[in-house]
Amino acid sequence: MEQDMKQIIINLETPEIHSLEKTGEKDAIAKASKESVLLQIINGKAQLKYSGGDSNAFALIIDGKSLAYALDDDVKHIFLELAVGCASVICCRSSPKQKALVTRLVKSGNGKTTLAIGDGANDVGMLQEADIGVGISGVEGMQAVMSSDIAIAQFRYLERLLLVHGHWCYRRISTMVCYFFYKNITFGFTLFLYEAYTTFSATPAYNDWFLSLYNVFFSSLPVIALGVFDQDVSARYCLKFPLLYQEGVQNVLFSWRRILGWMFNGFYSAVIIFFLCKSSLEPQAFNHQGKTPGREILGGTMYTCIVWVVNLQMALAISYFTLIQHIVIWGSIIVWYLFITFYGELPAMISTGAYRVFVEALAPSLSYWVVTLFVVVSTLLPYFVYSAVQMRFFPMYHGMIQWLRYEGQCNDPEYCDMVRQRSIRPTTVGFTARLEAKRRSVRRSESI
Amino acid sequence: MPSNTASSSSAPAGSSKSKRPKYSKFTQQELPACKPILTPGWVILTFLVISVIFIPLGVVSLFASQDVVEIVDRYDNDCVPTPARTNKVAYIQGGSDKSCNRTLVVPKKMKQPIYVYYQLENFYQNHRRYVKSRSDSQLRSVKDENQIDACKPEDDVNGRPIVPCGLIAWSLFNDTYALSKNNQPLTVNKRGIAWKSDREHKFGKNVFPKNFQEGNITGGGRLDANKSLSEQEDLIVWMRTAALPTFRKLYGKIESDLEKGDTIHVTLLNNYNTYSFDGKKKLVLSTTSWLGGKNDFLGIAYLTVGGICFFLALVFTIMYLVKPRRLGDPTYLSWNRVPGGGR
Numbered sequence: 191m192e193q194d195m196k197q198i199i200i201n202l203e204t205p206e207i208h209s210l211e212k213t214g215e216k217d218a219i220a221k222a223s224k225e226s227v228l229l230q231i232i233n234g235k236a237q238l239k240y241s242g243g244d245s246n247a248f249a250l251i252i253d254g255k256s257l258a259y260a261l262d263d264d265v266k267h268i269f270l271e272l273a274v275g276c277a278s279v280i281c282c283r284s285s286p287k288q289k290a291l292v293t294r295l296v297k298s299g300n301g302k303t304t305l306a307i308g309d310g311a312n313d314v315g316m317l318q319e320a321d322i323g324v325g326i327s328g329v330e331g332m333q334a335v336m337s338s339d340i341a342i343a344q345f346r347y348l349e350r351l352l353l354v355h356g357h358w359c360y361r362r363i364s365t366m367v368c369y370f371f372y373k374n375i376t377f378g379f380t381l382f383l384y385e386a387y388t389t390f391s392a393t394p395a396y397n398d399w400f401l402s403l404y405n406v407f408f409s410s411l412p413v414i415a416l417g418v419f420d421q422d423v424s425a426r427y428c429l430k431f432p433l434l435y436q437e438g439v440q441n442v443l444f445s446w447r448r449i450l451g452w453m454f455n456g457f458y459s460a461v462i463i464f465f466l467c468k469s470s471l472e473p474q475a476f477n478h479q480g481k482t483p484g485r486e487i488l489g490g491t492m493y494t495c496i497v498w499v500v501n502l503q504m505a506l507a508i509s510y511f512t513l514i515q516h517i518v519i520w521g522s523i524i525v526w527y528l529f530i531t532f533y534g535e536l537p538a539m540i541s542t543g544a545y546r547v548f549v550e551a552l553a554p555s556l557s558y559w560v561v562t563l564f565v566v567v568s569t570l571l572p573y574f575v576y577s578a579v580q581m582r583f584f585p586m587y588h589g590m591i592q593w594l595r596y597e598g599q600c601n602d603p604e605y606c607d608m609v610r611q612r613s614i615r616p617t618t619v620g621f622t623a624r625l626e627a628k629r630r631s632v633r634r635s636e637s638i
Numbered sequence: 639m640p641s642n643t644a645s646s647s648s649a650p651a652g653s654s655k656s657k658r659p660k661y662s663k664f665t666q667q668e669l670p671a672c673k674p675i676l677t678p679g680w681v682i683l684t685f686l687v688i689s690v691i692f693i694p695l696g697v698v699s700l701f702a703s704q705d706v707v708e709i710v711d712r713y714d715n716d717c718v719p720t721p722a723r724t725n726k727v728a729y730i731q732g733g734s735d736k737s738c739n740r741t742l743v744v745p746k747k748m749k750q751p752i753y754v755y756y757q758l759e760n761f762y763q764n765h766r767r768y769v770k771s772r773s774d775s776q777l778r779s780v781k782d783e784n785q786i787d788a789c790k791p792e793d794d795v796n797g798r799p800i801v802p803c804g805l806i807a808w809s810l811f812n813d814t815y816a817l818s819k820n821n822q823p824l825t826v827n828k829r830g831i832a833w834k835s836d837r838e839h840k841f842g843k844n845v846f847p848k849n850f851q852e853g854n855i856t857g858g859g860r861l862d863a864n865k866s867l868s869e870q871e872d873l874i875v876w877m878r879t880a881a882l883p884t885f886r887k888l889y890g891k892i893e894s895d896l897e898k899g900d901t902i903h904v905t906l907l908n909n910y911n912t913y914s915f916d917g918k919k920k921l922v923l924s925t926t927s928w929l930g931g932k933n934d935f936l937g938i939a940y941l942t943v944g945g946i947c948f949f950l951a952l953v954f955t956i957m958y959l960v961k962p963r964r965l966g967d968p969t970y971l972s973w974n975r976v977p978g979g980g981r
Contacts, residue, residue, distance in 0.1 A: 387882050391766040473757065473886045474931025480753035480888060481833065485764060488881040512669040538774065538840050546835040557930045567688060568943050575950065578681040596675050
């Protein structure tokens with residue numbers, strides 16, 4: 191709490207209640223206490239309202255005894271409104287049960303994600319109640335740790351937990367889900383488009399085992415590597431530019447626009463792959479010996495293009511390449527070629543149509559390689575153009591930090607400060623509000 | 639369990655009481671990494687490289703396709719005599735003489751080998767019921783002769799198994815073409831038209847046709863019962879089902895050159911019934927290039943994409959020069975676009 195914050199204090203230290211306590215009538219005390227608390231809450235709300243335009247920061251302080259009345263069913267919603275309008279809320283001397291109840295009130299009343307942090311056995315209720323419970327292991331024993339979702343060793347590690355790991359996890363999960371939809375739509379939609387040419391009789395365009403193993407061998411490891419290892423900016427920059435965390439709060443990486451954008455990417459990729467392969471390969475001969483392509487050859491070529499496209503799309507979408515990413519992305523493509531070679535060597539009873547299709551039909555024909563190159567590049571071009579335009583002219587916040595890092599301005603503290611400040615939006619809660627209040631009071635004192 | 643958050647505090651390194659987890663680059667996610675960024679240089683370079691590769695490839699492909707000489711002749715309508723044209727299905731199913739004479743003129747010199755194809759349109763060889771109607775094990779070995787379950791309805795006749803069974807074999811294409819040039823017959827080599835793996839591994843050398851086309855409805859051609867399946871190359875070519883409803887299949891090769899202006903006479907037997915489903919039949923003579931048959935699409939598409947990339951490279955160069963980027967202009971960040979923020 192800063193010194194120049196306005197304080198709203200709610201307690202039961204009024205003279206009427208003192209005099210009632212002397213009489214000892216429980217009912218009268220309870221009734222009077224409740225009325226007093228309600229009155230103080232309403233006064234507090236009025237204070238908040240009258241200074242609304244000024245964006246002064248308020249702090250609410252309430253003790254355990256008053257909290258018991260403030261959490262009554264008919265009062266708690268007003269209490270919540272008052273609390274949400276304040277920059278800080280301090281509930282002192284509250285029991286473990288009250289801690290849990292306050293957490294539940296905020297969670298259900300606000301609909302936002304709550305995080306609770308605590309180190310003692312009295313925090314267990316609160317940790318369990320919140321969406322994310324962070325337990326601190328240490329002096330007060332391990333009860334908090336055992337009932338928490340995440341355990342840390344010191345309170346100050348919370349900063350790193352949220353800003354670095356929270357940001358990375360949000361980004362990893364949202365990108366992974368979007369990409370997963372994309373790659374399956376690309377694959378499945380080509381099957382659907384092929385059906386239009388088989389009178390919708392459900393003939394698969396690819397061999398059965400190709401269909402089954404798509405999500406196992408040829409496109410799964412890059413997604414897993416993305417979900418586990420991807421970083422947009424390193425930990426140092428996450429801490430240096432804390433506003434990056436707002437990307438998660440504002441849900442910019444998993445908005446409907448982004449989800450539908452990735453799905454659309456899948457659709458048009460499938461359309462381009464299918465129609466380019468079909469127009470290039472049929473009906474004329476496709477190799478020098480005059481042989482014409484059948485279902486196995488068209489299917490094999492399209493499947494190769496799909497494997498290349500989804501893996502290269504991954505390479506275009508991420509901006510963090512360790513050895514692991516290289517191995518899984520290029521490895522998946524190589525595994526496809528190895529698979530089609532060795533599967534083709536299995537007796538024709540098992541490999542049916544794919545028997546020797548690669549070594550005999552596909553690999554020796556130059557048109558296979560020429561068509562693959564063409565289809566893959568053409569499919570990825572629209573995304574590449576979009577990505578180049580977006581990165582240069584409309585970068586998202588992490589894009590801006592990547593530019594900073596690239597241009598070497600991260601070591602210039604004034605420049606970084608400028609970027610940070612210009613990105614903040616005015617708020618009435620939290621750190622920024624208190625900073626604004628301090629600045630305003632400084633300015634006022636200077637002008638006087 | 640404690641998570642692996644690194645501490646930058648001063649726990650004495652090497653102290654035996656320290657609970658600090660062992661540092662490794664992998665667990666601390668500080669692996670050496672390459673962090674590429676789409677700078678203007680990379681973008682323009684990529685577009686230029688693509689156009690430099692694609693435009694010549696497109697030109698080469700287009701030339702290859704233009705070099706291919708192709709003669710296509712649709713004969714299914716013209717080969718039905720005029721009085722029978724009102725009911726073509728009845729004609730084709732009847733017993734009259736189906737031979738037909740066609741004349742083809744060679745537009746450009748064609749170097750050998752010249753491939754002879756038959757092209758069918760609106761014929762769905764890729765229909766699921768049709769594709770499944772075969773027995774691969776029966777085709778390969780004699781002892782699996784009775785594995786005919788998948789072949790219904792063309793699986794047996796009066797209890798005796800049909801070899802080769804199934805709808806694909808039953809609907810074997812049976813138009814024949816006899817070509818001649820200047821009254822000299824042109825030999826059409828019908829060996830080596832099927833894929834080697836089919837001939838040697840999928841169709842057995844000691845499997846002979848049995849009870850073939852003996853049912854009530856004749857679906858297509860007959861087979862010589864004295865030739866083993868691995869020598870029946872027409873059947874092998876036919877049984878490699880096509881991907882799309884318009885397809886060509888190799889009939890044979892001509893191993894002599896044809897000069898420009900040569901007149902080829904084709905005496906064909908118009909046996910195959912495509913009239914019930916409005917299909918088309920065409921005879922195709924074509925040379926090949928290193929890329930295959932005649933298809934301008936690939937060459938033109940390569941040129942188009944190469945041209946687009948070159949154009950994009952120019953556009954991006956101009957954009958990067960004209961509009962210098964102002965860093966840190968955050969007015970379009972999502973939480974600043976909506977006044978007062980909010981989700």
